[in-house]
Amino acid sequence: MISVLVVDDAAFMRLAIKNVLTKNGFTVVGEAANGREAVEKYLELRPDIVTMDITMPDMTGIEAVKQIRAEDPNAKIVMISAMGQENMVKEAILSGAKSFIVKPYKEEHIVMTLNKVAAAT
Amino acid sequence: MDQRQSPFVSEQDEDTLLNRYLIFSLASEEYALEIRHVTEIVGLQPITFLPEMPGYIKGIINLRGSIVPIMDLRLRFGKESREYDERTCIVICRMEDINIGLIVDRVSEVCTIPAEDVAPTPAVKKDSHRFVKGVCKTDGKVKLILDSHKIVAEDDVPAVKSTVAGGEGR
Amino acid sequence: MSEFAGNDSLLEMFLYETSQNLEQLEQIILKTEEAGGFSEEAVKEIFRIMHTIKGSAAMMSFEDISKLAHRMEDLFFIIRENPAVSYSSSEISDLVLACMDCLHRELQSIRDGDAAGSEECRRMIERVEQLHAVMKSRVDNTPAADSPSKASGSPAAAQGGNISGNRFEAKITFEPDCGMENIRAFFVIQDLQPLCAALAYEPSELDDEAAKRIREQGFLLHITTPLSRDELVRHLSQTALLKDLEVKEAAQEPKPAKKAQEEPKQTKSDVTTDEYRFQPQSMISVGVAKLDRLLDLMGEAIIAEAMVTESPDLPATPMPDFRKATARLRRIMQEMQDAVMSLRLVPLAGTFQKMFRIVRDMGKKLNKQIELKISGEDTEVDKNVIEHLSDPLIHMIRNSIDHGIESPDERVAAGKPAYGTIRLDAHSAGGDVIITISDDGRGLNREKILKKAKQNGLLNRPEEDMTDREVYNMIFLPGFSTKENVTEFSGRGVGMDVVVKNLSAVGGTVSVDSTPGKGMKVTMKIPLTIAIIDGMNVVVGDLKYTIPTSAIRETFRPTKDQIFTDTEGNEMVWLRGECLSLYRMYKLWNIPTNITEPTDGILVLIEQDGKRRCFMVDSLLGRQQVVVKRLPSYVKRGDRLAHAAGCTLLGDGSISLILDVPWLVGAEI
Numbered sequence: 001m002i003s004v005l006v007v008d009d010a011a012f013m014r015l016a017i018k019n020v021l022t023k024n025g026f027t028v029v030g031e032a033a034n035g036r037e038a039v040e041k042y043l044e045l046r047p048d049i050v051t052m053d054i055t056m057p058d059m060t061g062i063e064a065v066k067q068i069r070a071e072d073p074n075a076k077i078v079m080i081s082a083m084g085q086e087n088m089v090k091e092a093i094l095s096g097a098k099s100f101i102v103k104p105y106k107e108e109h110i111v112m113t114l115n116k117v118a119a120a121t
Numbered sequence: 122m123d124q125r126q127s128p129f130v131s132e133q134d135e136d137t138l139l140n141r142y143l144i145f146s147l148a149s150e151e152y153a154l155e156i157r158h159v160t161e162i163v164g165l166q167p168i169t170f171l172p173e174m175p176g177y178i179k180g181i182i183n184l185r186g187s188i189v190p191i192m193d194l195r196l197r198f199g200k201e202s203r204e205y206d207e208r209t210c211i212v213i214c215r216m217e218d219i220n221i222g223l224i225v226d227r228v229s230e231v232c233t234i235p236a237e238d239v240a241p242t243p244a245v246k247k248d249s250h251r252f253v254k255g256v257c258k259t260d261g262k263v264k265l266i267l268d269s270h271k272i273v274a275e276d277d278v279p280a281v282k283s284t285v286a287g288g289e290g291r
Numbered sequence: 292m293s294e295f296a297g298n299d300s301l302l303e304m305f306l307y308e309t310s311q312n313l314e315q316l317e318q319i320i321l322k323t324e325e326a327g328g329f330s331e332e333a334v335k336e337i338f339r340i341m342h343t344i345k346g347s348a349a350m351m352s353f354e355d356i357s358k359l360a361h362r363m364e365d366l367f368f369i370i371r372e373n374p375a376v377s378y379s380s381s382e383i384s385d386l387v388l389a390c391m392d393c394l395h396r397e398l399q400s401i402r403d404g405d406a407a408g409s410e411e412c413r414r415m416i417e418r419v420e421q422l423h424a425v426m427k428s429r430v431d432n433t434p435a436a437d438s439p440s441k442a443s444g445s446p447a448a449a450q451g452g453n454i455s456g457n458r459f460e461a462k463i464t465f466e467p468d469c470g471m472e473n474i475r476a477f478f479v480i481q482d483l484q485p486l487c488a489a490l491a492y493e494p495s496e497l498d499d500e501a502a503k504r505i506r507e508q509g510f511l512l513h514i515t516t517p518l519s520r521d522e523l524v525r526h527l528s529q530t531a532l533l534k535d536l537e538v539k540e541a542a543q544e545p546k547p548a549k550k551a552q553e554e555p556k557q558t559k560s561d562v563t564t565d566e567y568r569f570q571p572q573s574m575i576s577v578g579v580a581k582l583d584r585l586l587d588l589m590g591e592a593i594i595a596e597a598m599v600t601e602s603p604d605l606p607a608t609p610m611p612d613f614r615k616a617t618a619r620l621r622r623i624m625q626e627m628q629d630a631v632m633s634l635r636l637v638p639l640a641g642t643f644q645k646m647f648r649i650v651r652d653m654g655k656k657l658n659k660q661i662e663l664k665i666s667g668e669d670t671e672v673d674k675n676v677i678e679h680l681s682d683p684l685i686h687m688i689r690n691s692i693d694h695g696i697e698s699p700d701e702r703v704a705a706g707k708p709a710y711g712t713i714r715l716d717a718h719s720a721g722g723d724v725i726i727t728i729s730d731d732g733r734g735l736n737r738e739k740i741l742k743k744a745k746q747n748g749l750l751n752r753p754e755e756d757m758t759d760r761e762v763y764n765m766i767f768l769p770g771f772s773t774k775e776n777v778t779e780f781s782g783r784g785v786g787m788d789v790v791v792k793n794l795s796a797v798g799g800t801v802s803v804d805s806t807p808g809k810g811m812k813v814t815m816k817i818p819l820t821i822a823i824i825d826g827m828n829v830v831v832g833d834l835k836y837t838i839p840t841s842a843i844r845e846t847f848r849p850t851k852d853q854i855f856t857d858t859e860g861n862e863m864v865w866l867r868g869e870c871l872s873l874y875r876m877y878k879l880w881n882i883p884t885n886i887t888e889p890t891d892g893i894l895v896l897i898e899q900d901g902k903r904r905c906f907m908v909d910s911l912l913g914r915q916q917v918v919v920k921r922l923p924s925y926v927k928r929g930d931r932l933a934h935a936a937g938c939t940l941l942g943d944g945s946i947s948l949i950l951d952v953p954w955l956v957g958a959e960i
Contacts, residue, residue: 009339009343010308010343010346010347011304011308011576012301012304012305012308012309012347012350013343013346013347013350015300015301015304016301016350019301055338055339055342055343056339057336057339078531081471082342082345082346082349083470083471084361084364086471086473086474086499089471089474090474090477093474093477093478093481094481098531099478099531099532100471100474100475100478100531101470102469102470102471103346103349103350104346104349104350105350105470106468109466109468109469109532112466112531112532113531113532116529116530116531116532116533117531119529120529167945169834169945169946170833170834170882171926171932171948172834172880172881172882172932173880173930173931173932174926174931178926181922181923181926181938181946182946183940183944183945183946188920188921188922188923188938188946189923190923190925190926219923219924219925220923220925221923221925273925
């Protein structure tokens with residue numbers, strides 16, 4: 001079972017993603033509402049995958065990617081981005097994010113992306 | 122008075138309930154009430170008397186925790202009241218967003234009355250048929266089709282004012 | 292997407308969180324106005340909020356909401372990225388507030404089950420777009436401004452011909468609708484680059500145009516690599532949302548194309564200060580309906596407890612163990628009840644903060660300078676109660692601004708600061724919450740009020756006999772309004788009596804005091820919770836009534852010489868040197884009973900707000916915690932049952948009417 005940490009400042013988004021993941025056999029082991037919490041939770045839970053929102057208070061998703069990757073170079077992080085955030089997605093990728101999903105997303109896209117990222121070596 | 126658009130009945134129910142009526146009797150007459158208004162039928166039970174009510178409101182009952190006002194339909198229609206007996210029933214209805222129990226002599230059946238069998242009541246004089254919106258004749262017996270709106274309407278408001286002068290200074 | 296739209300809990304969450312976001316937004320705007328401009332923090336935060344709303348709304352397929360939020364996001368993006376750009380912060384504040392109101396209305400229509408998206412919303416979008424265009428032209432005309440859209444650099448040329456390795460051509464097609472195909476291509480390049488001796492690709496510029504081309508024609512790669520074909524295929528297959536991959540060996544040299552070498556634009560990775568920080572807490576949100584259900588069950592449990600412990604089937608013999616057990620049960624029930632009640636308590640902060648907006652809007656319109664100071668906003672009140680507070684508060688504050696606070700000139704002339712101050716305070720006192728609204732305006736005018744009262748026929752006593760307080764409190768009488776010209780804000784044909792009406796719906800009261808020239812102070816007293824009360828059950832004929840024990844001073848059986856009648860036939864009772872009005876309840880409401888003499892019945896002395904009256908009942912049944920239920924509106928129409936605030940079910944299943952104490956002590960009976 002693939003364990004996932006869901007990071008988004010909007011509880012709505014967390015719920016939406018969680019619903020999709022749970023329905024498709026992933027285990028959501030934790031949630032975080034900002035970058036700082038994401039880093040803490042990652043170190044505590046060591047999930048297989050993190051879904052990471054970009055725009056968040058306290059610490060952005062990109063900064064969180066950097067910090068998580070600094071602690072664990074093998075961390076697998078999938079960015080959840082919105083249209084118009086191309087440059088931030090690029091930066092996230094350069095910082096070590098494994099893939100990204102564009103909001104509003106399709107359920108199967110999340111599932112496909114996460115499965116792919118989880119399987120990758 | 123068009124009440125098809127009751128928000129409490131889904132479209133599907135609407136179809137199956139269309140033209141279905143609950144038939145009950147008061148004295149020698151038979152009445153028909155659209156079944157979509159009827160929530161349940163219960164036997165007579167202790168009624169808590171309320172002051173300041175018009176005579177046809179007998180009070181309220183505790184129906185499994187909810188408070189429901191009870192109307193004696195004989196009194197509402199200006200008929201003579203009579204002792205309640207073992208066939209007396211309370212028909213619990215929801216009409217015009219109001220939950221209310223109607224005391225009737227006895228409930229006989231649920232039947233379908235096609236719209237084409239319903240004839241309008243003749244205009245005798247003003248106010249003569251105020252609770253009846255149509256008549257139908259099946260099996261040789263006349264059934265009076267009730268206008269639920271008129272039953273719960275507040276058409277005779279200041280029936281109160283017995284000894285109390287309203288609640289001004291609040 | 293539509294697959295999410297049908298999900299009720301998601302919709303609920305969407306509505307809840309979006310309104311929270313909007314409230315937060317309002318706070319930011321109001322703070323901004325206080326500070327006189329948008330701080331960097333505020334801009335960032337507004338941007339973030341709009342971004343969140345945009346994303347959530349798009350997921351729920353509320354296109355117009357998403358679009359409006361998107362436009363606002365764009366607007367604040369310009370401000371965020373171009374701190375030097377000039378704009379009128381009050382114009383932007385007004386726009387954000389208008390946009391917020393529009394979104395609030397959209398949410399409401401979704402709640403009401405109407406379709407989202409309205410003409411108003413689309414007009415709002417246009418408004419934001421217009422301002423956006425203006426701002427953008429300003430930025431474009433500022434040479435120093437560095438727009439992030441320039442970020443996509445051009446890849447450098449591929450290295451020359453003599454590179455060893457296998458040559459391949461690959462074509463990648465992404466899943467339809469996966470979005471940002473150009474960035475996905477960028478990702479592939481980033482991933483592949485370290486493994487390649489040379490790498491070229493088409494389209495060579497991975498900009499927004501490229502996204503469309505890749506979507507339609509796929510992404511072409513010319514690769515020179517030490518990897519074998521299989522290794523390359525395996526590597527490329529790891530690309531997420533890959534629909535199709537073709538890899539073939541290339542015959543000739545890769546065309547001179549460009550090499551990927553792109554530095555991302557350095558976006559400021561920022562740590563926010565805590566001014567507007569959203570505090571995630573270990574909390575869950577629960578629907579109010581569930582809490583209401585829990586409260587109902589709690590009420591049923593209390594009744595059931597009474598049914599058991601006071602069952603007539605219990606033997607008369609002493610049962611020490613049983614009594615001990617029931618005492619323990621009662622204690623637990625009590626604690627549980629407190630716990631259930633506390634779940635329903637919410638702080639007044641949200642309601643109080645709404646008032647900033649009222650003060651702002653009205654002050655602006657009426658050209659008055661007003662500062663609102665709030666305190667005690669952490670005080671908690673039952674959820675059911677809080678819903679009834681907003682309107683009275685708005686009404687009183689509007690009244691203060693409209694009638695109380697003078698114009699700046701007038702204030703200065705009176706030796707006061709030009710700024711008027713309104714204070715809003717809350718604190719709890721026993722089972723009540725006291726809310727006060729005070730201002731330092733001109734205060735109430737006794738003469739004016741008396742004159743107005745006389746005109747409206749509201750005066751029923753000689754005016755000399757009335758204290759100032761009594762006169763001031765006449766403003767709450769139905770049909771009273773001190774201002775000749777009805778203004779847009781406080782007039783509107785409704786008087787202060789709506790305040791009284793709203794508050795009495797939750798068992799609250801209101802009073803006012805004033806010092807001429809110094810200001811006025813309105814005090815609202817609201818019960819912490821209304822759902823369960825401690826009541827004394829009494830009998831009148833076949834009827835049972837419940838009187839809130841908080842209002843009962845004493846109960847006694849009078850002797851004959853305590854009772855007398857005045858010349859108008861009003862009955863009185865002497866009690867320790869005090870003369871009190873006496874009302875026989877059976878007479879008031881024509882309730883048949885055998886007990887018709889006060890000396891055979893019991894008198895209950897009721898007191899509230901300093902007013903005392905005696906009521907005669909047949910007998911007392913006992914004291915009990917009762918759950919307040921509403922009387923069906925059908926029986927409480929018009930003036931009927933004005934004396935009953937509600938009803939309750941007793942342990943034996945019978946119904947008791949709860950007496951309305953304010954009515955009992957205040958009504959003309």
